Amino acid sequence: MRLGHWLMVGGFCLAWLTAESETFRLVHVISGAIVLGVATFRLPWGFIGSRYARFSEFVRGPTAVKDYLSSILKLEPAHHVGHNPAGSWAIVILLGLGILTSLAGWAIYNDIGGHLLEELHEGLATSMLIVVLIHLAGVFSGSLLHGENLVRAMLTGVKNGLPEEAIASARPLAAVLLLVWVAAAGWFIAN
Numbered sequence: 001m002r003l004g005h006w007l008m009v010g011g012f013c014l015a016w017l018t019a020e021s022e023t024f025r026l027v028h029v030i031s032g033a034i035v036l037g038v039a040t041f042r043l044p045w046g047f048i049g050s051r052y053a054r055f056s057e058f059v060r061g062p063t064a065v066k067d068y069l070s071s072i073l074k075l076e077p078a079h080h081v082g083h084n085p086a087g088s089w090a091i092v093i094l095l096g097l098g099i100l101t102s103l104a105g106w107a108i109y110n111d112i113g114g115h116l117l118e119e120l121h122e123g124l125a126t127s128m129l130i131v132v133l134i135h136l137a138g139v140f141s142g143s144l145l146h147g148e149n150l151v152r153a154m155l156t157g158v159k160n161g162l163p164e165e166a167i168a169s170a171r172p173l174a175a176v177l178l179l180v181w182v183a184a185a186g187w188f189i190a191n
């Protein structure tokens with residue numbers, strides 16, 4: 001999950017940086033393929049992955065989101081070892097937008113869809129940027145409110161919690177499969 005996250009951050013940033021460039025068109029296409037590869041790997045991983053990676057563990061309905069947000073307003077934020085109920089919606093939307101934006105880009109690269117699809121691709125990418133900014137606001141405000149550095153946690157995999165809330169180990173084999181999948185997506189899309 002952590003490897004996928006930082007690959008997605010790299011792919012997303014690189015795609016934005018190269019969006020207008022003819023010279024770096026292939027880099028742009030491969031960046032989109034990285035986002036697509038990570039997001040499509042993350043979907044099944046959300047069902048079979050480790051405890052805090054599962055959608056059933058963190059995707060909650062509007063009541064849970066409201067309760068979490070009101071706990072923040074009361075300055076008594078409920079702590080979650082996995083993703084919190086409000087942040088979880090940004091995550092789901094980012095994965096969905098990541099897939100749609102990259103698929104639209106792939107179609108354009110193959111001369112499908114014309115000008116309309118180009119507009120859609122740009123609109124999706126801009127929506128994604130807006131959700132990323134909301135996501136970052138959530139990450140940094142959550143870090144301050146909980147006194148817990150979430151960026152470090154996303155790098156190390158270590159969060160505050162009880163021993164029974166921990167997962168036994170990282171999943172190195174899944175990380176290797178993810179790399180193979182992302183490389184395959186890059187090769188397939190660029191060719």
Ligand code: HEM
Pocket residue numbers: 001004005008009012013042053082083084087091092094095098132135136139150151154
């Ligand atoms: C430097 C910028 C970024 C930082 C510091 C950052 C930080 C984080 C952190 C700390 C989490 C875990 C939140 C939690 O504990 O609930 C997280 C989750 C997530 N972030 Fe980011 N993020 C960044 C950029 C992005 C971008 C650009 C995307 C997508 C394009 C993204 C997509 C996600 C997703 C999908 C998750 C959920 C991970 C998963 O469950 O697989 N993030 N991010």
